[in-house]
Amino acid sequence: MAKLTGKIAVVTGGSRGIGASIAKGLGGEGATVVINYNHSQEQAEAVVEEIKAMGSSAIALQADISDAEATKVFIEKVLEKFGRIDILVNNAGITRDKTFKKMSFDEWHKVIDTNLSSAFNTCKIALPAMLEQKYGRIINISSVIGQSGGFGQSNYAAAKAGLIGFTKSLALETARGGITVNAICPGFIATEMVGEMPENVREAIIAQVPMKKLGAPEEIAKGVIFICESEYMTGQCLNLNGGLYML
Numbered sequence: 001m002a003k004l005t006g007k008i009a010v011v012t013g014g015s016r017g018i019g020a021s022i023a024k025g026l027g028g029e030g031a032t033v034v035i036n037y038n039h040s041q042e043q044a045e046a047v048v049e050e051i052k053a054m055g056s057s058a059i060a061l062q063a064d065i066s067d068a069e070a071t072k073v074f075i076e077k078v079l080e081k082f083g084r085i086d087i088l089v090n091n092a093g094i095t096r097d098k099t100f101k102k103m104s105f106d107e108w109h110k111v112i113d114t115n116l117s118s119a120f121n122t123c124k125i126a127l128p129a130m131l132e133q134k135y136g137r138i139i140n141i142s143s144v145i146g147q148s149g150g151f152g153q154s155n156y157a158a159a160k161a162g163l164i165g166f167t168k169s170l171a172l173e174t175a176r177g178g179i180t181v182n183a184i185c186p187g188f189i190a191t192e193m194v195g196e197m198p199e200n201v202r203e204a205i206i207a208q209v210p211m212k213k214l215g216a217p218e219e220i221a222k223g224v225i226f227i228c229e230s231e232y233m234t235g236q237c238l239n240l241n242g243g244l245y246m247l
Ligand SMILES: NC(=O)c1ccc[n+]([C@@H]2O[C@H](COP(=O)([O-])OP(=O)(O)OC[C@H]3O[C@@H](n4cnc5c(N)ncnc54)[C@H](OP(=O)(O)O)[C@@H]3O)[C@@H](O)[C@H]2O)c1
Pocket: 012, 013, 014, 015, 016, 017, 018, 019, 036, 037, 038, 039, 040, 041, 063, 064, 065, 066, 091, 092, 093, 094, 114, 115, 141, 142, 143, 144, 185, 186, 187, 188, 189, 190, 191, 192, 193, 194
């Protein structure tokens, strides 16, 4: 039997890249998957169709998860439709890379709101339901940049490091309630986010990775499934980074 049959999973930013892989991975293990997107409706619907073709259920729901009120409406809609949320993957994220000197206030706030406050926004509404059902798996997609820092990424590194602190604190507060809260810190993964980097920057990054290659989005999906299955792991960061950063 599939590992996650009967589970209701929500993946923010599930329309593309790592989120789409996670959604398909969860669907492949039998979970019913809610794919959140902001702009990429067609791509989100395509992920839904792929999951349905595997024999699992899926729907796509639009919401800008950097907006607390829109996120509340979104999560409440999921709870109304399915009655529970078992797995919440806070994956949606953006970059607005600039050196600190050139970074605008808007670039700072947009990245913090989308990568960090979004997890507060979803958990704020989903967690009471998880506590009531005495079961939950919250998985926050952070980044190696939240651990090492990144040149031109003070906004992104702050958001991703914040997500690690948020993960550990929420794990402490929920540990007795049947809920685990963990983070995944991917290294450089082959998605549009990395594709948008200048070629020379991407090549320089690959040269620094001990494995000398980008990671596949499916590797992150495998990590999510591992965390979903684990009963005793909470407050941890799963580092999937090709050896780029060793803790
Ligand atoms: N790629 C990497 O190397 C890497 C490394 C470490 C960590 N990460 C993290 O992994 C996550 C996924 O990255 P990715 O590379 O897959 O990025 P991506 O290909 O750019 O996809 C980003 C996803 O986030 C969604 N999104 C962005 N803003 C949103 C918002 N306000 N509300 C709802 N959804 C929103 C997008 O949805 P729409 O298209 O519908 O707007 C899209 O589905 C991010 O948190 C990223 O920081 C990535």
